[in-house]
Amino acid sequence: MNRGIAYASAAYLLWGVFPVYFKALQGVAPLEILGHRIVWSLMVCAVLLLLLRRLQWLADLRRQPRVLLWFAASSLLVAANWFVYIWAVSASRVVDASLGYFINPLVNVLIGAAFLHERLRGAQWVAVGVAAAGVSWLTWQAGAVPWIGLVLALSFGLYGLLRKTAALGAIEGLTLETVLLTPIAATYLLWLVQTGQSGFVDGDAATRLLLAAAGPVTAVPLLLFAAGARRIPFSTLGLLQYLGPSLQLLIGVWLYDEPFAQRAPGYVLIWIALAVFSIEGIVRGWRSRVAAR
Secondary structure (H helix, E strand, C coil): CHHHHHHHHHHHHHHHCHHHHHHCCCCCCHHHHHHHHHHHHHHHHHHHHHHHCCCHHHHHHHHCHHHHHHHHHHHHHHHHHHHHHHHHHHCCCHHHHHHHHHHHHHHHHHHHHHHCCCCCCHHHHHHHHHHHHHHHHHHHHHCCCCHHHHHHHHHHHHHHHHHHCCCCCHHHHHHHHHHHHHHHHHHHHHHHHHCCCCHHHHCCHHHHHHHHCHHHHHHHHHHHHHHHHCCCCHHHHHHHCCHHHHHHHHHHHHHCCCCCHHHHHHHHHHHHHHHHHHHHHHHHHHHHHHHHC
16 A cells, blocks of 8 residues: 555655756757657667567557557647647746646546546536636636637547557557557657757757657656555545646746646636545545445
C-alpha cells in the first residue's frame, strides 16, 4: 500500500513539474518538441520491452486489426494532447493547461455516461454542474472559452476511453502509439534538418540532451503510475491525481508570474466540484466495503 502511494505520487509529481521541463526548451518550436517526444519515447519503450521480454503481443496484433484501429485513434488523441500542452507552456499558459487536468475527472464521468452508458449519481450531477459554473465564470472573465483546458481534458478523457477498451498494457500501448506516430514525426524532423530549421542540430548540448530526454520523461511517470495503480484503491488514486495540476498551477503562478487573481473564483468553483466528486466516491467506496464485510 505504502509503495503504491509512493509510486503514484511520484508519477503525479513528475507530471506536475512538466512545465519546467518544457519551459527549458522554449527556444525549440512546440511541433519539433512533439516530434522528438514521439521518436525518443519509442526508443525507450523498445528498450524496456526487450529487457522485460514482452514482445509476444506484437505477433498477436496480426490477428487483431481492431486493436490497430483503436490505437490509431488513441495515438492521434495523445499527440494532440501533447502538442496543446507543449504549446501552452511555451506560450506562458501553464495555468490554463492546469485547468484541463483539474476538470478531467469530471469530463471522464460525462464520457462514461455518453459512451459507456454509466448512470451519474446525484452528487456527480452536482459536481458537474458546479464545475460548469466555474468554466462559465472563466469564459465570462476572459471573454473567451478556456479552450486550452477543455481541449486537454476532452482529448485525455477520450484517450482514456479508448485505452480502457483496448487490450494492451501501459508500456505496450505507448509503444504501439509511438510506432504509429513515428513515421510522421521522423519525416518532419528530417525535413527540419534538411531545411536548416532543426532546433536539435542548431541547439547547444543542453538543448540536445533535453530533447533526447523526452523519451524517459514520457515513459518513467507512466511506469510509476502503472505500478502504483496496481497496488492502491482507485479512490486513493483519484485523490492523488490532483497533485499534478495543483503543482502545475503553483508553478505557473509563482514561478512564471502568470495572472490568476481574476480567474480565482472560477477555479474555486471547480475545486468545490472536485471536493464533492471525491467525497462522494470515498463515501460510496466505504459503504461498499462495509456491506462486503
